[in-house]
Amino acid sequence: MSGTGTTTAAAPATRAEYCVVACAEAWRGAGEVLASPMGTVPTIGARLARLTFSPDLLLTDGEALLIGDVPAVGAAPGVVEGWLPYRQHLTLVATGRRHVMMGASQLDRYGNQNISCVGDWERPRRQLLGVRGAPVNTLNNQTSYWVPKHSTRVFVERVDMVCGVGYDRAAAAGPSATRYHHLPDVISDLGVFDFETPDRTMRLRSLHPGVTVAQVVESTGFALAVPDEVPYTREPTAEELRLIREEIDPKGLRDREVRA
Numbered sequence: 001m002s003g004t005g006t007t008t009a010a011a012p013a014t015r016a017e018y019c020v021v022a023c024a025e026a027w028r029g030a031g032e033v034l035a036s037p038m039g040t041v042p043t044i045g046a047r048l049a050r051l052t053f054s055p056d057l058l059l060t061d062g063e064a065l066l067i068g069d070v071p072a073v074g075a076a077p078g079v080v081e082g083w084l085p086y087r088q089h090l091t092l093v094a095t096g097r098r099h100v101m102m103g104a105s106q107l108d109r110y111g112n113q114n115i116s117c118v119g120d121w122e123r124p125r126r127q128l129l130g131v132r133g134a135p136v137n138t139l140n141n142q143t144s145y146w147v148p149k150h151s152t153r154v155f156v157e158r159v160d161m162v163c164g165v166g167y168d169r170a171a172a173a174g175p176s177a178t179r180y181h182h183l184p185d186v187i188s189d190l191g192v193f194d195f196e197t198p199d200r201t202m203r204l205r206s207l208h209p210g211v212t213v214a215q216v217v218e219s220t221g222f223a224l225a226v227p228d229e230v231p232y233t234r235e236p237t238a239e240e241l242r243l244i245r246e247e248i249d250p251k252g253l254r255d256r257e258v259r260a
Contacts, residue, residue, distance in 0.1 A: 013236045015189060016041065016258035018208045019148075020244055021236045022192050024049040026144045026185045027099060032056040034084075034092050036100035040249075040257045042146045043073055046101075047248045048240060060084055073249050092141075093133065096180050099142040101187075102134065106159040107145060109201040109222045111183045113138075113164030121161055134163035139170070142182050148257045150188035152221035167200035189258045190216050192233055197225045206233040 023045025068079030106114035117124035186193040203225035
């Protein structure tokens with residue numbers, strides 16, 4: 001209880017909490033698949049989904065353990081259900097029983113993602129993470145993206161190197177690439193996006209409250225598909241806010257990733 005006698009859940013939802021709920025929605029109805037969130041807000045979102053509308057979702061401790069409970073971010077699990085070393089994790093990737101939410105240093109209109117380098121590959125201006133598992137992720141299991149700071153530096157006309165495979169490149173590669181290729185969601189601090197357009201280019205699906213279409217368009221480095229009417233991202237319920245604030249992220253780590 002606060003000093004005014006109201007619970008923390010009574011305070012209005014913050015931008016970070018709208019982002020958490022948007023990330024959680026990516027796993028709605030996912031069933032018994034492994035959630036692989038990368039980043040603080042996606043991690044909170046996956047745990048919120050598990051505690052609410054996706055109870056069969058599989059979670060890990062971020063390293064090598066499957067966990068049976070839903071601890072606060074940064075806390076040790078109280079229930080360990082299994083061991084998931086790297087080789088077994090890769091098996092799940094190859095069989096499609098996983099929905100990963102990755103980050104992106106660059107992302108284009110078709111969903112091609114770059115986390116490797118900025119600039120020419122032979123002499124880059126910035127060296128980043130490297131390709132990592134992005135190609136296998138995007139061709140074998142559902143892959144969504146989380147961008148905590150929406151800008152023209154991230155949402156670019158053309159990525160400097162393709163790590164995660166977008167819809168245009170998957171189509172060019174043929175049926176072996178498109179069979180399991182699916183990019184359901186892109187979530188940023190400004191809104192939620194998808195690729196549900198005839199040419200599979202990025203579309204604005206919802207705005208977070210307080211954000212305008214003009215702000216999103218100005219912060220995007222390519223022509224974005226914008227419907228005539230764009231809804232707002234759904235509001236967290238009182239119970240979801242309580243879970244986020246009191247059980248999953250009592251230290252408020254979400255506000256360090258999204259400060260709006």
